[in-house]
Amino acid sequence: NSFGANYTSFQAPDIILKEKTGNGFSADDVAKVREDDNVKDVMTLMSVDVASQDRIYRFYVTDLHNAVNRLTLTKGDYPQGSIDLQKDIPVLAEENKGNFSSLGLGSKAELKTDVFSLFGIRQLSFVITGIIDSPLYNSVQKENANLEGLTQEEIENTYIDAVFYIDASMIPDTIDLSGMSFSTSSFLVQTDMYIVYKEKSELF
Numbered sequence: 001n002s003f004g005a006n007y008t009s010f011q012a013p014d015i016i017l018k019e020k021t022g023n024g025f026s027a028d029d030v031a032k033v034r035e036d037d038n039v040k041d042v043m044t045l046m047s048v049d050v051a052s053q054d055r056i057y058r059f060y061v062t063d064l065h066n067a068v069n070r071l072t073l074t075k076g077d078y079p080q081g082s083i084d085l086q087k088d089i090p091v092l093a094e095e096n097k098g099n100f101s102s103l104g105l106g107s108k109a110e111l112k113t114d115v116f117s118l119f120g121i122r123q124l125s126f127v128i129t130g131i132i133d134s135p136l137y138n139s140v141q142k143e144n145a146n147l148e149g150l151t152q153e154e155i156e157n158t159y160i161d162a163v164f165y166i167d168a169s170m171i172p173d174t175i176d177l178s179g180m181s182f183s184t185s186s187f188l189v190q191t192d193m194y195i196v197y198k199e200k201s202e203l204f
Contacts, residue, residue, distance in 0.1 A: 010070040011041060012135035013194035024189030033195060040198045043068040044190035045168075049145045049160065050118060052111045055101075056145045058163045059118060061171070061188055064092065068194050069135055071165070076105045076130030083170045085119060088127040090170075094163035095133045098140035101161045103128055109162065120177060120187045126164060137163065 019025050025044045033042050045062035064071060064078060071092070079090035093103050103109070111124040118124060137143070142159040150158060171188065174181050 008200075010072075010135040011068050011196050013069055014197045014200065015195045017193040017195070019189070019191050019193070022189065024191060025193050026190075029193070033193065038197050038199055039195060041068050041196045043194045045192050045194070046188050046190060047192050048118060049147055050111060050113060051145075051147055052113055055109075055161045056147070056158065057109065057111065058143070058145070058160045059166060060163070061166045061168050063169065064165060064167045068196055072133045074131050074133050076128070079129050079167050079170060081170065082172060083166075085121060085124065085175055088125050089166065090129045091126045092130045092132045092165040093128045094137050094165075095131050097137070100143075100163060103162055105129070105131065109164070118187075119175060119184065120182065128164075132165065134163075 017025075024046075030042050030044060033039060043063070043066050045060055047058065047060050049056060049058050073092070074095055076092075079092065081090075083089050088108060093107075094100060096103070105128055107128045109126045109128075111118065111126065113122050143163070144155055145158045145160050146155070147158065168188070171184050173185075174183055176182075
């Protein structure tokens, strides 16, 4: 059908693996998955859900032009330049199909948390430079949040307000926090692995 063909043409992942040890997926992990002759493509990225005041945001830190789970820019522009954590971080926002809050081009979002959740910083600000459509969010169904410490019942009743995409190539190798320099690789773990198969199983 047309939905299945469209889903395949954008190389939406057939399986998404979540890394739970905190170390992230390594290049060796990807190499082992690629040993399967039926694997067409693999990509890893970071995803994290963050509660900020009365909002819950999902962030993806990834290559915005990756062939897997191909994103379609529907409005605005891709972020450019290098990220300065002291200024508004340019992001893409997932298109609202009735499942997220409506955020237009130029809209800003504040991230204020009690924990070091993203880049090891409690407070960050973001500005939306573009709106994108992802194969993973193709319905009006609300997306449950994956926040630590929630019971299964709480997860089923807690939803994402907005989804943002950060271009991994724009993140500097080091950041300065409280007068000290830290490698960003210590904060940016590859939490997700997307796998696309050549031959599709009846299960997907």
